[in-house]
Amino acid sequence: MKAVGFYRNLPVDDPNSIVDVEIDKPAPRERNLLVRVKAVSVNPVDVKTRARKADDGKLAIPGWDVSGIVEETGPDCHLFKAGDEVYYAGSVSVQGADSEFHVVDERIAGKKPASLSHAEAAAMPLTSITAWEGMFDRMKIIRDPDLNIGKTILIIGGAGGVGSIATQLAHEAGLRVIATTSRPESTEWALAHGATYTIDRTKDFKNQINDIGLKYVDYIFCLNSLDEHWDSIAKVIAPLGRICAIIGPKGPIDMGALWDKSVVFSWEFMSTRPNYNTPDLIFQHEILNDLADLIDNGRIKTTLNSTMSPINASNMRKAHKQIESGTTIGKIVLEGF
Numbered sequence: 001m002k003a004v005g006f007y008r009n010l011p012v013d014d015p016n017s018i019v020d021v022e023i024d025k026p027a028p029r030e031r032n033l034l035v036r037v038k039a040v041s042v043n044p045v046d047v048k049t050r051a052r053k054a055d056d057g058k059l060a061i062p063g064w065d066v067s068g069i070v071e072e073t074g075p076d077c078h079l080f081k082a083g084d085e086v087y088y089a090g091s092v093s094v095q096g097a098d099s100e101f102h103v104v105d106e107r108i109a110g111k112k113p114a115s116l117s118h119a120e121a122a123a124m125p126l127t128s129i130t131a132w133e134g135m136f137d138r139m140k141i142i143r144d145p146d147l148n149i150g151k152t153i154l155i156i157g158g159a160g161g162v163g164s165i166a167t168q169l170a171h172e173a174g175l176r177v178i179a180t181t182s183r184p185e186s187t188e189w190a191l192a193h194g195a196t197y198t199i200d201r202t203k204d205f206k207n208q209i210n211d212i213g214l215k216y217v218d219y220i221f222c223l224n225s226l227d228e229h230w231d232s233i234a235k236v237i238a239p240l241g242r243i244c245a246i247i248g249p250k251g252p253i254d255m256g257a258l259w260d261k262s263v264v265f266s267w268e269f270m271s272t273r274p275n276y277n278t279p280d281l282i283f284q285h286e287i288l289n290d291l292a293d294l295i296d297n298g299r300i301k302t303t304l305n306s307t308m309s310p311i312n313a314s315n316m317r318k319a320h321k322q323i324e325s326g327t328t329i330g331k332i333v334l335e336g337f
C-alpha cells in the first residue's frame with residue numbers, strides 16, 4: 001500500500017526529507033480496527049517526530065489525525081463494524097497513519113461526525129482530545145454554563161490547531177474566553193471560533209487583562225511557549241485558579257511563583273492514555289463521540305483551514321513547512337491517495 005514517511009531528519013525543502021513509499025498492509029488483531037484512510041491532518045508532532053528521527057536507515061511513518069472507513073475489525077472488537085466511518089488521533093508511540101490503511105485500537109476511535117466530510121473530520125481528533133482532556137479532565141472545568149457564570153479562561157495560542165477547538169469548547173461550556181494572538185488574521189480567526197476577547201501575546205498580559213475589566217483569570221490553558229509566558233501566567237492567574245500546559249518547558253519553571261495563590265498546575269499529553277494503556281482508555285472514544293454529537297448539532301465547527309490533495313510526499317513537505325513556520329491558523333489536511 002502507498003504511504004508517506006521519512007528515513008532521517010533533513011530540511012523540509014530537501015526532496016528526500018519526506019518520501020513516497022510502499023509498505024505492507026497491516027492486519028487487525030484483538031481490538032484493532034483496520035481503517036481505510038480517507039484524510040489525515042498534519043500536526044506539530046509530525047514535524048517534531050521528523051526532527052528527532054535517528055539516522056538509522058529505518059522508515060518512520062507519521063500521521064496522528066485520521067478520518068476513514070473501517071475495512072475490517074479484529075476478533076475482540078465490539079464498538080465498530082466494517083463500513084463504519086471513524087475519526088481518531090491514535091497514539092504517537094506507534095506508527096502513524098499517513099498510509100492507505102492503518103490499524104487503531106477501537107477504544108481510542110470515535111464515530112465520525114456525519115455532517116462533516118472526511119477532510120473536515122480529520123482536522124479534529126488530536127487537537128480536540130488535547131483540548132477536552134486539558135480543560136475538562138485536568139483543569140476540572142465542568143461542562144455546564146450555569147456553573148461557569150462569570151468565569152474566564154485565557155487560552156495562549158488561541159488561533160492554532162489546539163486553540164481553535166479549545167476556544168470553541170470553552171465558549172460552549174459557558175466560559176468567557178480570552179485568546180492570545182499576534183496578527184490580524186489570527187485575531188479574526190480566534191474571534192470567529194469562540195473567543196470573546198483577544199490579547200497580544202507579544203506584550204505583558206496583566207495590563208491587557210486589566211483593560212478588559214478583569215484583575216485575574218480563573219483558568220489558563222497554555223498551548224505555546226510556556227517559558228516565554230510564565231511570568232505573565234503567574235501574574236494573571238486567579239487565587240485558587242488552575243493552569244494546564246500542553247508543551248514541556250525548555251528550562252526550569254519557577255513553580256514557587258504560584259505558591260501563595262494555591263494554584264493547581266497540570267500537564268496534558270493526549271497520548272498518555274494510549275501510551276500507558278490506562279484502564280480508562282475508552283475515555284477517548286467517548287470524547288470523540290461526544291464531540292461528533294456537538295458538531296452534528298451545530299454547536300462546534302470544524303477547525304479545517306486548508307486542504308491539499310492527494311496525500312503524497314510533495315504535499316506533506318508543504319504542510320510540514322507551514323507547521324514549522326509557527327504561523328498556522330486552524331488545521332491543514334491532506335485528502336485521498
Ligand SMILES: NC(=O)c1ccc[n+]([C@@H]2O[C@H](COP(=O)([O-])OP(=O)(O)OC[C@H]3O[C@@H](n4cnc5c(N)ncnc54)[C@H](OP(=O)(O)O)[C@@H]3O)[C@@H](O)[C@H]2O)c1
Pocket residue numbers: 043044045048126127130156157158159160161162163180181182183186187201223224225228245246247268269270271323326327328329330
Ligand atoms: N500535549 C499534547 O498532547 C499536545 C497536543 C497537541 C499539540 N501539542 C503541542 O502544542 C503546541 C501547539 O500545537 P498547535 O497544533 O496548536 O500548533 P500550531 O497550530 O502550529 O500553532 C500555531 C499558532 O501558534 C501561535 N503562536 C506562535 N508562537 C507563539 C508564541 N510564542 N506564544 C503563543 N502563541 C504562539 C500562532 O498565532 P499568533 O502568531 O497569532 O499568536 C499560530 O497561530 C505544539 O508545540 C504542539 O506540539 C501538544
